[in-house]
Amino acid sequence: MAVVEVSHATSEHIHPPPETFVQKYVFSFDHKVIAVQYFITTGLFFVLAGLLAELMRAQLAGPNNHVLSVTMYNQAYSVHGSAMVWLVIIPVLTGAFGNLIMPLQIGARDVAFPWLNMFSFWLFPPAGILLFGSFLLGAPEAGWTEYPPISLQEPAGTSMWCAAIFLVGVSSTITGLNFLVTIIKMRAPGMTWTRMPLFVWATAVTAFLSFIATANLSAALLALFIERTFNVPYYDPSRGGSPVVWQHVFWFYSHPAVYIMVLPAFGIISEIIPTFARRPIFGYKAIAYSSTAIGLMSFMVWAHHMFTSGLAQWVQLPFMILTMAIAVPTGVKIFSWVATLWAGKIRLASPLLFVLGFLSTFTFGGITGIFLASVPADIHEHATYFVVAHLHYVLFGGSIFGIFAGLYYWWPKMTGRMLDERLAKLHFWTMFVSFNATFLPMHWIGLFGMPRRVATYDPVYGGTNLFISISAFVLGASMLIFAYNALRSAKHGELAGPNPWGARTLEWMIPSPPPYYNFDRIPIVLAAPYDYGQPLPYRDVAPEYLAAVPRF
Amino acid sequence: MSHHTDENHLDGGFWRAVIVMGIISALGMWGVVVFPIENYLKEAAQQAADIDWLFRFMAFFSVPILVYVNGFIIYFVIRYRTRPSDSIQATGSPIHDHSALETWWTIIPAALMLALGLLSYKVLPEYYGAQAAAVTMEAIGHKWDFEFRYPGLAQSVYNDLYLPIDVPVTMDITSSEAQADDAVIHSFWVPEFRIKQDMVPGMVVPIHFTPNRLGTYRIICTEFCGIGHSRMWGSVHVVSQADFNTWFATQQKQSANGGPKVNVASGDAGAGQALFQQKCSVCHNAAPFDQRKVGPGLADLFDDPQHPALVDGKKADPADVAEILEKGYTGSMGSMPNMQANGISSTDIANLVAYLKTLHK
Numbered sequence: 001m002a003v004v005e006v007s008h009a010t011s012e013h014i015h016p017p018p019e020t021f022v023q024k025y026v027f028s029f030d031h032k033v034i035a036v037q038y039f040i041t042t043g044l045f046f047v048l049a050g051l052l053a054e055l056m057r058a059q060l061a062g063p064n065n066h067v068l069s070v071t072m073y074n075q076a077y078s079v080h081g082s083a084m085v086w087l088v089i090i091p092v093l094t095g096a097f098g099n100l101i102m103p104l105q106i107g108a109r110d111v112a113f114p115w116l117n118m119f120s121f122w123l124f125p126p127a128g129i130l131l132f133g134s135f136l137l138g139a140p141e142a143g144w145t146e147y148p149p150i151s152l153q154e155p156a157g158t159s160m161w162c163a164a165i166f167l168v169g170v171s172s173t174i175t176g177l178n179f180l181v182t183i184i185k186m187r188a189p190g191m192t193w194t195r196m197p198l199f200v201w202a203t204a205v206t207a208f209l210s211f212i213a214t215a216n217l218s219a220a221l222l223a224l225f226i227e228r229t230f231n232v233p234y235y236d237p238s239r240g241g242s243p244v245v246w247q248h249v250f251w252f253y254s255h256p257a258v259y260i261m262v263l264p265a266f267g268i269i270s271e272i273i274p275t276f277a278r279r280p281i282f283g284y285k286a287i288a289y290s291s292t293a294i295g296l297m298s299f300m301v302w303a304h305h306m307f308t309s310g311l312a313q314w315v316q317l318p319f320m321i322l323t324m325a326i327a328v329p330t331g332v333k334i335f336s337w338v339a340t341l342w343a344g345k346i347r348l349a350s351p352l353l354f355v356l357g358f359l360s361t362f363t364f365g366g367i368t369g370i371f372l373a374s375v376p377a378d379i380h381e382h383a384t385y386f387v388v389a390h391l392h393y394v395l396f397g398g399s400i401f402g403i404f405a406g407l408y409y410w411w412p413k414m415t416g417r418m419l420d421e422r423l424a425k426l427h428f429w430t431m432f433v434s435f436n437a438t439f440l441p442m443h444w445i446g447l448f449g450m451p452r453r454v455a456t457y458d459p460v461y462g463g464t465n466l467f468i469s470i471s472a473f474v475l476g477a478s479m480l481i482f483a484y485n486a487l488r489s490a491k492h493g494e495l496a497g498p499n500p501w502g503a504r505t506l507e508w509m510i511p512s513p514p515p516y517y518n519f520d521r522i523p524i525v526l527a528a529p530y531d532y533g534q535p536l537p538y539r540d541v542a543p544e545y546l547a548a549v550p551r552f
Numbered sequence: 553m554s555h556h557t558d559e560n561h562l563d564g565g566f567w568r569a570v571i572v573m574g575i576i577s578a579l580g581m582w583g584v585v586v587f588p589i590e591n592y593l594k595e596a597a598q599q600a601a602d603i604d605w606l607f608r609f610m611a612f613f614s615v616p617i618l619v620y621v622n623g624f625i626i627y628f629v630i631r632y633r634t635r636p637s638d639s640i641q642a643t644g645s646p647i648h649d650h651s652a653l654e655t656w657w658t659i660i661p662a663a664l665m666l667a668l669g670l671l672s673y674k675v676l677p678e679y680y681g682a683q684a685a686a687v688t689m690e691a692i693g694h695k696w697d698f699e700f701r702y703p704g705l706a707q708s709v710y711n712d713l714y715l716p717i718d719v720p721v722t723m724d725i726t727s728s729e730a731q732a733d734d735a736v737i738h739s740f741w742v743p744e745f746r747i748k749q750d751m752v753p754g755m756v757v758p759i760h761f762t763p764n765r766l767g768t769y770r771i772i773c774t775e776f777c778g779i780g781h782s783r784m785w786g787s788v789h790v791v792s793q794a795d796f797n798t799w800f801a802t803q804q805k806q807s808a809n810g811g812p813k814v815n816v817a818s819g820d821a822g823a824g825q826a827l828f829q830q831k832c833s834v835c836h837n838a839a840p841f842d843q844r845k846v847g848p849g850l851a852d853l854f855d856d857p858q859h860p861a862l863v864d865g866k867k868a869d870p871a872d873v874a875e876i877l878e879k880g881y882t883g884s885m886g887s888m889p890n891m892q893a894n895g896i897s898s899t900d901i902a903n904l905v906a907y908l909k910t911l912h913k
Binding site for chain 1: 622628747
């Protein structure tokens with residue numbers, strides 16, 4: 001390996017820490033405080049959106065239930081989907097995990113534009129208020145995709161939805177730009193691209209996608225808002241508009257968004273497996289470059305969401321082939337992760353348990369994605385519970401399992417306290433079993449004829465739906481175990497110390513929680529971080545942090 | 553520092569695990585073959601069998617991928633777990649990569665995807681390639697009904713589609729643009745045909761299929777289209793050519809007579825109640841007038857002085873209500889589709905009126 005000549009920057013410019021409460025905890029510029037703000041707000045939105053899901057399952061527990069009115073049911077699933085995508089998964093993976101971990105892992109003292117970082121967080125609470133407040137004026141009913149023309153006919157809540165998602169989009173674009181500049185310009189001396197931790201690779205590709213793709217959604221939302229408010233016919237077919245234009249532009253954003261929602265989770269997985277298998281990640285370059293390939297290809301597959309929208313056959317063909325092609329780099333990642341477990345010294349702690357859950361469920365979701373890529377099969381499966389099952393296997397089985405893996409892994413770094421390991425394992429098994437019990441049966445009822453977005457259904461699906469609903473209630477209850485564990489750790493959690501898992505990336509080379517401005521001296525990086533068994537590849541790190549041996 | 557030992561990783565234990573996973577995979581693949589979808593959802597159109605075959609192809613090769621990914625995870629976690637005797641500093645193999653292995657796990661999935669792409673491409677034209685269709689007709693989505701127009705039939709047929717068996721059909725699919733708020737996207741799905749096409753206002757998309765199994769199958773809307781979406785169902789009746797001709801002749805005669813007459817006095821309240829739950833309850837509560845859904849509550853429709861006069865400013869009587877059910881309503885309380893659009897017969901109207909008479913507060 002070539003030795004890279006490096007030296008310290010000559011001026012180390014450190015501001016004094018903020019003093020007032022507002023500067024410290026409300027309008028803070030500190031990436032770690034902003035990350036915690038993201039965790040708390042997205043956690044709140046996760047609870048609200050999750051409760052909507054439980055209400056939906058209560059309605060669907062029987063074929064002709066009247067728990068919710070039809071309108072309330074339609075509003076519930078629309079706000080559930082919108083909130084989970086835009087107010088929970090995207091911001092928790094980029095805003096929370098990206099903010100907390102990425103600057104630490106590249107040895108930086110903060111992101112490139114701290115004020116923008118603060119601004120971009122503060123776009124979130126108003127977006128959440130607008131989205132959940134839309135119930136007051138008649139929340140959107142056409143699902144998170146809000147296809148016109150039906151979305152043009154809905155009450156004023158849909159305009160609030162437009163505004164909410166627009167704000168989230170602005171925030172996402174700014175964060176994307178901020179992270180890209182940070183990763184390109186602020187890596188510690190010696191941290192070449194192939195010495196970057198894989199979470200940073202994933203965050204870089206995600207930031208690129210957020211920065212490039214989100215503006216398309218903003219344009220489509222603006223047009224929808226203008227048409228609803230000022231009656232300019234972008235989408236209304238009776239006056240020369242085209243409803244299919246919305247679908248194209250929406251999915252031109254929303255397919256890359258699928259990867260915005262899962263690439264950072266891939267990054268989390270790539271950090272956790274080597275730490276708990278006590279060996280180098282298998283195929284570092286394959287994993288890093290396949291993230292990049294997936295990111296670029298994600299812009300070329302959007303129309304696979306529209307195979308029944310009346311596209312010409314010659315248009316469907318390339319979208320089908322490219323969608324299937326994405327399975328190849330995704331497979332490379334999964335096989336590399338499994339191969340990292342091979343010949344390791346595996347410590348089956350809670351973060352790894354959630355990772356293994358992720359590998360199992362995400363692989364399943366990836367495979368049903370191929371079933372949906374094949375046009376003739378998709379024509380039967382499209383817009384049924386098969387799709388509902390698939391998307392929850394990738395977004396819940398993928399993203400949410402990845403998020404919990406990351407939470408259990410970095411909780412000690414963020415708070416300085418350990419979570420209780422037995423409660424963590426109880427949480428995992430309850431969540432893993434009830435997740436599969438909830439979403440696996442949906443594949444069959446979808447294939448056999450149950451469409452999505454319905455408040456009542458043919459009684460033949462009654463038994464299966466009752467089973468799904470009961471499982472969904474258990475799944476919801478499993479989250480309480482985490483909430484209890486998190487609260488409990490504040491008082492009873494063991495002190496974590498700087499590096500409880502014996503990991504080797506830079507965030508573990510400083511105290512927990514990290515001090516203001518992170519690093520006393522910016523470390524110098526000599527090699528990639530995953531060579532377990534070798535001395536740590538850092539210079540200018542205080543010697544007491546250099547013993548990377550697991551304590552738990 | 554490193555406590556890695558040079559144990560043989562590809563030993564008997566490894567190969568035994570591989571064989572066990574192979575047996576589980578084989579059982580799963582056998583299951584895919586012997587329990588085809590057709591056992592649970594009939595194939596009632598010609599291309600359905602090809603699509604099911606494609607589905608089975610995908611399921612068949614998915615089984616070993618799932619079994620080996622999950623199996624290796626479980627096997628590695630058990631075999632390579634840290635044991636109490638291990639040093640806290642123990643680490644695993646220092647191997648970073650293995651180019652032959654990585655090449656294979658790129659090439660094999662790529663080849664499978666290519667094969668799947670080619671097979672899908674082969675099945676695909678059956679939807680779009682025009683055959684010599686013997687029936688060319690139109691399907692139009694409404695809130696919340698499927699309208700079908702046959703050549704040679706003056707009036708449309710609502711929700712009950714009749715097709716002769718083994719005759720290729722070309723169906724031009726679109727959505728209503730009659731009024732601005734009726735123009736939304738629906739989707740025409742017949743699960744037994746394995747056919748789905750969005751009904752997009754302003755776009756006409758022809759689809760082609762050949763029903764090949766007698767029976768009645770459900771038509772389901774799969775694009776959200778408003779409050780009635782959950783119950784936007786129709787039926788397709790695949791019948792013999794002779795039965796089709798009889799049905800078609802009856803339709804033509806009805807068309808010439810301006811439709812059948814309603815006998816309001818002869819209704820069955822029980823049948824009316826079932827129909828009310830199925831159709832009317834989407835928009836109406838069986839409750840007092842002020843408990844509105846889309847339309848007003850219908851309890852005490854004939855006796856409650858709170859009910860505004862329905863027709864001609866006089867108190868509602870059964871004949872007036874029957875007329876509204878037959879012809880639809882547009883006025884101060886909103887609008888309601890006519891009997892064709894609601895997919896109800898004149899007997900149904902009589903039954904509904906009989907049921908509404910029994911509805912008290």
